[in-house]
Amino acid sequence: MSRGGKRQGAGRPKGAGPYGEETKPVRIPVSQVDRVRRFIRNREYALPLFACRVSAGFPSPADDYLEGSLDLNEHLVREPAATFFVRARGDSMTGAGIHDGDLLIVDRSRQAKDGSVVIASINGELSVKRYACSNGQARLMPENPAYSPIILNEGDDARLWGVVTSVVHRL
Amino acid sequence: MSRGGKRQGAGRPKGAGPYGEETKPVRIPVSQVDRVRRFIRNREYALPLFACRVSAGFPSPADDYLEGSLDLNEHLVREPAATFFVRARGDSMTGAGIHDGDLLIVDRSRQAKDGSVVIASINGELSVKRYACSNGQARLMPENPAYSPIILNEGDDARLWGVVTSVVHRL
DNA sequence: TTTTTTGAAATATGTAACACTTTTCAAAAA
DNA sequence: TTTTTGAAAAGTGTTACATATTTCAAAAAA
Structure with a gap:
């Protein structure tokens, strides 16, 4: 028996995956696949950098106090x-x-x-x-x-x- | 005119790519693609960690002085x-x-x-x-x-x- | 009427397949 | 002997597809 038919708003919503975003396949060397998956999945290493000596409440990512985001590897290792x-x-x-x-x-x-x-x-x-x-x-x-x-x-x-x-x- | 035909040893050798290794496609969130490509291509952030106070020549990756390899992000950021x-x-x-x-x-x-x-x-x-x-x-x-x-x-x-x-x- | 069950719809995801590029080397030509 | 050539083998980005997951309105049950 049929249940439904074409209807708006049905189905999995866009961006409902764990990344909340579209993905695309990228070739990765097999030995690095796990590290990259960790890098992508568990970790978000581009972390917020705040300017110190804020006078108001705690700076949140939406704040102007946000100086930018920083990846320690990229920041500290040039070569x-x-x-x-x-x-x-x-x-x-x-x-x-x-x-x-x-x-x-x-x-x-x-x-x-x-x-x-x-x-x-x-x-x-x-x-x-x-x-x-x-x-x-x-x-x-x-x-x-x-x-x-x-x-x-x-x-x-x-x-x-x-x-x-x-x-x-x-x- | 034909040049060659089936013959052994012909063609691009295995592992001749920039990674020296096989690759496989992995889905990456579109916004992270560039960071991952940099991470993979230009950078190898699992860098050697040496024990100090070596008495002989400079420690090389083949040495016993190698304490292990370290990724600053993973090492310094737990959460x-x-x-x-x-x-x-x-x-x-x-x-x-x-x-x-x-x-x-x-x-x-x-x-x-x-x-x-x-x-x-x-x-x-x-x-x-x-x-x-x-x-x-x-x-x-x-x-x-x-x-x-x-x-x-x-x-x-x-x-x-x-x-x-x-x-x-x-x- | 209200609640529960159900399955089609829409998207996510891993990977095979493809179209194309790059590299190599033995055979053909010079 | 040296140079040219093109088929072979592998690399690479992307599309395609098979399968899984998620959602929700309609159908069924209470």
Whole structure:
């Protein structure tokens, strides 16, 4: 027996899927499918960034206080292929805002400038130093009085591995 | 004229695409297509994390020094739907590793515990404070001697907006 | 009349299929 | 021996389709 027939407003409404939006097929490398699905499904990583010191109520996404939306990966990693992470040990770089256990984001493609914080290997040991360059002389400055600056000469067993672009401190 | 015919080894080799891997179509919400394409194409955000203080040469992905790979979004944001960013202003929280201009990652779904760093609105002004809870009394402690602790009473114009889980300090 | 059941309608979704592009290499031509 | 050529094999974006899900008015039941 027939129930109904053509009628307006029947059927599943548009945008009733989990995304509330139309979808389209995109080719994804098989190994990345799960990560992309997580990225899409569970996660919305373009999160709101608010300007601080608001005087009125709490800023909501509809507010003018919204500075924009931010994706941490895109914000903090300019060259993914040349970027790696290391965890800092010790308190010798607190002057640069680096504390014990902090995660350092290191870009190997960036050129160290005077004042850059860099990852350097000195005598085979990796460490964080501030790079100083003046009077044609390059030095590695620990921000710890217990150590003295290291002057870089040709042939030294010292090498810069990358520039620290950001420090992530967990509370 | 015919050139060739069936022969082994002819044709484009498998895995010769930009991903070096097979792909398959996955449905993506139209508004996210571009972000996903960037995520897939240009970017590989699961970046290597190295253990510091290596004694030998520079750690490479093949090394034992590799602690694992890390995605900043997944690592730093547990509840994307409840997370937002604010930028810190002023130097009143350096004791907690928060410096002027730092990006704060705030989770609204997390319960403030004694010692948590929280975002609170006090008299309509948003600020960062350390939450203290003892003897059944809750207080907001600025890490700045110029301000005094705020004791939270019922009916106060003070509200906790979320717990600061991480601080991102750019160099 | 009111409530419950039902199935056609409309959309969502994963994937096969396609049209087209790109790459490769052995055979043909030079 | 070197260069040209085109069929073969695989990559890629999109359409198409089979199936699943959701909705609601009409039919049936109470």
